[in-house]
Structure formats: structure tokens, C-alpha cells
Amino acid sequence: MTRTSRKDDRMDRNGASEFSVMRLRRLLSVTALVPALGLGLAACGSKAVNDTFDLTASVSEIATPASARNRQLLVADPSALKALDSEQILVRVSGAEIQYLSQSQWSDRLTRVVQSKLVEAFENTNRLGGVGKPGQGLAIDYQLITDVRAFEISAEGADRGVVEISAKLLNDRNGTVRAQRVFRAEVPSSGTDNAAYVAALDRAFARVTADIVGWTLQSM
Template structure:
């Protein structure tokens, strides 16, 4: 509780001082409310989508794939949307961000892409499912390439046999999509389209058993 000691000053001056204290307290307590009302609104958050995977028979049909959260470099670990310029320096797109941490969003949309038509089953570690294979991914690039005005996504893959612990195969997949400007919504939509192509490539590759 806020406590104010009023000096024992006699006469009309002391009386006027005591009457003025409540007005000062009201003004002081109202100031934080005014400041918080003037704070800037949060940047719009953009989600990523899982494309429909064509249903077809695969060499790993009915097998269980465990999909951990991908590894990546520091700037891609959070919700910020990254841009690279001609000198390969890193900046962030203002006025936009992802709806969640990028690695967690990527993991969720990759699993959903398997679910959207693939005969291979996918799950997260810790779901209580015994997996046949583990698909390790590393997000190498997920950014606006400002020097080429393109959304660029590149992911490396390793498919591991969980029974033997051996690496079955690995590869790198990437996509580039033109973006007409550097606005947050435009860049986010371009990266979403590039990711859709990468996710379909991953599911087809895993389904082919390669």
C-alpha cells in the first residue's frame, strides 16, 4: 500500500497542502495506464501449411517414422522471419513473425504432410510409438534471399534404421520461390510456398525407401 506522510504545517497553507495530496496521487497512479495504452501492437503472426501428399504405394508402406524437431542455426530458432542480403548478412523482416518457433512449426507440418496421403506413418518422439526409422532434419536455410528477391528453403535429411542404428540414406532438398517485394506478408507467403515443395519432396523421398 502506498503511504504518504503529510507534514504538520499549521494555518491555511497546511490545509491547502493536505487537500492537494490526493490529486497528486491520482495523477501519479494514472500514468502507467496511459503509458501501456500507447505501446505498439504485436506483429502479425503467420502460419505454415502442410500440402496434400499424393497417396501411393511406397517401399516403406505401413512403417513408422519418428520425426524429431529439426536442428538449425541460431537466427532460425525463434519466431523471427530472416532475410539475407548480397553480403550474406542477416536481418529480420519487420512487421511479421511466425506463429511459433520455426523448428516446431516445421516438425508439425512435416508430420501432417505424411498424414495427408502418404502410406508411411509419422509421429513425434515421446508419442509412445515404437518407430522403425527416424528422420533427422536440419534447416539450412529458411529466409528471404534479398539479393535474388526469392524465398529460399533448404533442408538436409538423414534416414536412420532404429533397429540397426545405421544410416539408410541422406540427401538435401531445396526450393526457391520469387517474391515481388520485401513486405512481411509477401515474404511469409513465399516461404510457405517454398516449404510446401520441400515437404512434398521429403515425403516422396522417404516413401521411395531411398
């Protein structure tokens, strides 16, 4: 996990929340975003400076069937609900209430970051004939189809990073689904500032990524 700048921001779930300026009033109405009128807002006429965070792709060489070495894998554009698919870092305050971490953002739209890091992780294994994104000219054998179901800081109970991704491995030659599985990881936060929250998310994503990569290579 890397970031380009740093703020000392704190989160207080008991009325002094310093999560972001946007809040979902209803879980099923992702367009009903309204400004939060409490703490954490920049002064009128000023613009807050956001810390920018990235994710890591730490998967290295792993054991895999020899048959995978000549395969080419397309990592398709991940899907996600609108509330997730942005540069904002989501915080789940309760089962039906979410907010966004104040003065913090991802380096790109979340699904783009996830896709790029999955590609990097597969490349780092050195176990495939080729791996890439749509439009990169692969002679595709398989497609990895993913849906980001959760990518959030959970404030219910102990603060923790939660990542859940559904994956399908599609045989591109005949259009059949070779395998499918849901991957999930939860990692406690080591602190109460933005960097600690994002670090927990990064570690959870690293676990999910490692599981997805190993499962995909074994399923080919």
C-alpha cells in the same frame, strides 16, 4: 500459408529498410544482436503489433512402395542455427548480413513449425502405419533427422523465399543411415509486402516438404 492479422509493411534494401529491429553484425556471431536505429522501429514506449504467419502442409496421397504402409516413422526435432531457430522471420540482405522482417513472426519457433508440418504432410499421404514426434509412443522403424540450413527471404537480386533442409533417414532397428539428401527450393516473391514475402517462403517450403516426403517413402 495463414496469418492472424495484417500490416502493410514494405521492404527497401537501399537504405530505407523496414526489416526488423534486430541485426546480425557478423554471420558467425549469432549472439551479437543489436537494435537497429533506423526506420521500422516502434515509437518509444509503444509496442508493435506483429502479424503472425503459419506454414501449410499440402502433400496429399502419393504413390509409394507397399512396404512403407506398415512402417512407423519418427520425425525427430529438427536442428538449426540460433539465428534461424526463433519466431522471427529471417531476411538475408547479403551473404554475411541478415535482418528480421519487421512486425512479423512465425506462429511458433521455426523448427517446431517445420516439424509439425512435416508430420502433417506424412499423415496426409495415408501411406504409413504411423508417424509422429518424440514422446508419442511410436514403435519406431525409422527416424527422419533434419537440419534447417536456410529458411529466409533473400534480398540479394530479385526478392525470393529460400528453403534448404538436409535430411537423413535412420533405420531405428540397427542404427544405420538408410539414405541422406539435401533439399532446396527458391520461389520469387509476387510483391513487396510482408504477406508476399512469407507466401514465397511458404511455397518454397511446400516444394521441399513434398520432395522430402516422396523421397522418404521411396527410401524405406
